[in-house]
Amino acid sequence: MKVKLEDVAKAAGVSPTTVSRVLNNRGYISELTKKKVEDAIEELDYYPNDVARSLFKKRTNFIGLIVPTVSNPFFGELSLYIENICSSLGYKIILCNSSGQFEKEKAYSTMLIRHQVDGILVCSYNRGIDTYKYPKLPIVAIDHYLAPTIPVVGSDNYMGGKLAVQHLIDRGCLSIIHINGPLELETPTQYRRKAYEDLVDNPVTYELQFDEEDIVLSIRKILLERPETDGIFASDDLMAAACLQVARELNIQVPEQLKVIGYDGTKTTRSLLPQLTTIKQPIEEIAKTSVKKLMDMIDNSELSGPYETVLPVQLLINETT
Amino acid sequence: MKVKLEDVAKAAGVSPTTVSRVLNNRGYISELTKKKVEDAIEELDYYPNDVARSLFKKRTNFIGLIVPTVSNPFFGELSLYIENICSSLGYKIILCNSSGQFEKEKAYSTMLIRHQVDGILVCSYNRGIDTYKYPKLPIVAIDHYLAPTIPVVGSDNYMGGKLAVQHLIDRGCLSIIHINGPLELETPTQYRRKAYEDLVDNPVTYELQFDEEDIVLSIRKILLERPETDGIFASDDLMAAACLQVARELNIQVPEQLKVIGYDGTKTTRSLLPQLTTIKQPIEEIAKTSVKKLMDMIDNSELSGPYETVLPVQLLINETT
DNA sequence: GTGAAAGCGCTAACAA
DNA sequence: TTGTTAGCGCTTTCAC
Numbered sequence: 001m002k003v004k005l006e007d008v009a010k011a012a013g014v015s016p017t018t019v020s021r022v023l024n025n026r027g028y029i030s031e032l033t034k035k036k037v038e039d040a041i042e043e044l045d046y047y048p049n050d051v052a053r054s055l056f057k058k059r060t061n062f063i064g065l066i067v068p069t070v071s072n073p074f075f076g077e078l079s080l081y082i083e084n085i086c087s088s089l090g091y092k093i094i095l096c097n098s099s100g101q102f103e104k105e106k107a108y109s110t111m112l113i114r115h116q117v118d119g120i121l122v123c124s125y126n127r128g129i130d131t132y133k134y135p136k137l138p139i140v141a142i143d144h145y146l147a148p149t150i151p152v153v154g155s156d157n158y159m160g161g162k163l164a165v166q167h168l169i170d171r172g173c174l175s176i177i178h179i180n181g182p183l184e185l186e187t188p189t190q191y192r193r194k195a196y197e198d199l200v201d202n203p204v205t206y207e208l209q210f211d212e213e214d215i216v217l218s219i220r221k222i223l224l225e226r227p228e229t230d231g232i233f234a235s236d237d238l239m240a241a242a243c244l245q246v247a248r249e250l251n252i253q254v255p256e257q258l259k260v261i262g263y264d265g266t267k268t269t270r271s272l273l274p275q276l277t278t279i280k281q282p283i284e285e286i287a288k289t290s291v292k293k294l295m296d297m298i299d300n301s302e303l304s305g306p307y308e309t310v311l312p313v314q315l316l317i318n319e320t321t
Numbered sequence: 322m323k324v325k326l327e328d329v330a331k332a333a334g335v336s337p338t339t340v341s342r343v344l345n346n347r348g349y350i351s352e353l354t355k356k357k358v359e360d361a362i363e364e365l366d367y368y369p370n371d372v373a374r375s376l377f378k379k380r381t382n383f384i385g386l387i388v389p390t391v392s393n394p395f396f397g398e399l400s401l402y403i404e405n406i407c408s409s410l411g412y413k414i415i416l417c418n419s420s421g422q423f424e425k426e427k428a429y430s431t432m433l434i435r436h437q438v439d440g441i442l443v444c445s446y447n448r449g450i451d452t453y454k455y456p457k458l459p460i461v462a463i464d465h466y467l468a469p470t471i472p473v474v475g476s477d478n479y480m481g482g483k484l485a486v487q488h489l490i491d492r493g494c495l496s497i498i499h500i501n502g503p504l505e506l507e508t509p510t511q512y513r514r515k516a517y518e519d520l521v522d523n524p525v526t527y528e529l530q531f532d533e534e535d536i537v538l539s540i541r542k543i544l545l546e547r548p549e550t551d552g553i554f555a556s557d558d559l560m561a562a563a564c565l566q567v568a569r570e571l572n573i574q575v576p577e578q579l580k581v582i583g584y585d586g587t588k589t590t591r592s593l594l595p596q597l598t599t600i601k602q603p604i605e606e607i608a609k610t611s612v613k614k615l616m617d618m619i620d621n622s623e624l625s626g627p628y629e630t631v632l633p634v635q636l637l638i639n640e641t642t
Numbered sequence: 643g644t645g646a647a648a649g650c651g652c653t654a655a656c657a658a
Numbered sequence: 659t660t661g662t663t664a665g666c667g668c669t670t671t672c673a674c
Contacts, residue, residue, distance in 0.1 A: 110368065
């Protein structure tokens with residue numbers, strides 16, 4: 001059996017209450033008793049049971065984090081920051097990779113509620129999950145509009161799209177296409193797309209719904225069909241990389257014949273593909289802001305501050321444009 | 322207040338036990354009672370409290386996952402697979418990014434024990450964390466030797482190093498250097514390094530202890546100091562990418578003048594940098610095997626099967642060699 | 643400065 | 659087929 005508080009109490013010759021007091025630094029304890037208890041804890045290698053504690057306190061210090069997939073550089077980096085910040089505040093992260101699937105996300109949200117998480121951070125793509133309406137459950141959405149009552153933290157997608165497309169135009173592109181990826185089923189990229197459509201005369205947006213290999217195939221098809229294309233605004237850096245790969249295969253010179261701009265600008269991308277011109281999202285700021293907002297909601301049980309927070313993005317000009 | 326089992330019982334006009342039975346599909350219940358209870362659950366929007374359940378059952382279905390950082394493509398991908406598999410088995414992941422720091426990892430392991438996790442998966446780099454000795458706590462280490470009693474799952478690092486270096490030799494490299502990164506403080510890369518040192522006449526290994534920007538600087542310095550270098554075996558793909566970047570800056574032609582091989586071969590790398598020749602680790606297999614082993618330990622409370630599992634790696638030849 | 647007792651929400655003997 | 663009761667390990671009034 002695991003050693004429990006009662007065992008420590010017996011070993012120290014005091015009551016459970018006293019041990020609890022030592023553990024939580026609460027109330028008056030004599031130095032001597034404190035020492036005895038601490039020795040017993042040490043001696044028995046005792047770890048308090050946080051499940052029991054959570055049950056009593058009605059607070060778990062767990063935060064649920066729902067992302068499409070932590071293997072995507074953007075969400076991986078975001079998850080890292082979020083976890084780090086939460087950890088420094090005494091919160092733990094339950095990681096959920098929804099794959100962008102409605103059913104999965106729904107199952108995860110139910111699971112999180114049953115586990116009594118203190119709050120949920122959602123960066124996934126599905127609307128209409130009514131679990132999120134669970135009374136007084138603090139939720140912050142990242143870059144998505146989940147429901148009218150759920151606050152949103154994100155970066156300026158319209159501005160990002162505008163910066164990207166305007167940059168291509170400035171560089172002399174005359175036939176710019178826009179490529180959207182499989183993960184981007186809803187909200188945020190719509191603004192990037194809107195910016196593109198607002199700035200370009202005959203917008204052509206491709207929505208690629210497939211995975212990796214298919215993406216390369218699709219892009220090859222697109223470039224072969226539209227040889228006049230001289231600019232691509234990809235909705236994320238992975239897409240952009242696929243464009244570069246296809247261009248290499250087809251002997252299209254980048255940036256001379258074709259300019260490519262991506263989106264996200266994660267550290268991973270900047271390390272693996274430093275040539276890529278891209279729109280850099282303020283990932284750490286998004287993490288900080290969303291966690292802060294969630295903590296506010298947890299502590300005050302209501303939303304303070306703005307319903308929506310929009311953080312600035314940045315154009316990183318490199319060699320692909 | 323949250324609605325609890327008792328509320329459901331009252332609403333359905335039955336005892337708490339009966340509700341519990343319906344919830345767990347245990348024992349005999351008449352269809353009628355079952356229906357009444359289910360209606361009440363629906364009506365009240367009741368979610369069982371898994372904290373209470375865990376306390377009673379002495380089982381949380383939580384698995385702790387300790388990685389250096391989930392933002393690294395290798396660990397990001399590994400975490401995804403691990404979480405997916407665990408989720409399909411009814412387990413939840415508590416994510417811990419240790420940054421490879423001893424103190425952090427120690428704090429995380431204590432936290433996990435206090436939260437009564439059913440097991441821990443460790444892919445971090447610190448030895449001598451005595452928390453891992455906690456009685457009968459199932460632990461599986463990924464690619465690291467934590468302690469003699471903790472089983473290890475990993476890929477064949479020596480073979481990986483050998484494949485990489487032999488490939489460079491086969492391609493005609495005469496002056497091959499090896500670059501090790503900041504995250505790689507211990508075990509697994511040592512075998513890669515050993516293979517390198519076994520195969521090369523005058524091995525020169527650089528251990529870069531700094532972060533991103535410094536790495537590029539260091540590599541530039543190395544290449545300027547050793548212009549005869551015609552082959553680099555980097556200990557991971559990010560390092561390799563930094564080498565390529567420096568080569569570009571210095572106008573060194575890859576692969577003509579310099580050949581570069583990386584390590585890991587994640588999907589992210591293969592998307593962002595498909596030109597890179599690398600050693601591909603069987604990430605999904607590592608995830609499957611380590612979770613399976615952990616589940617065995619949880620269910621049988623002892624280790625079955627081999628203490629160490631070594632999975633095969635694969636040489637992916639691309640354009641940088 | 644310390645202890646006794648009740649209870650957090652749930653489950654599982656054991657009875658009925 | 660259903661209910662009564664005790665208890666998982668902890669914290670916290672309240673009493674001493």
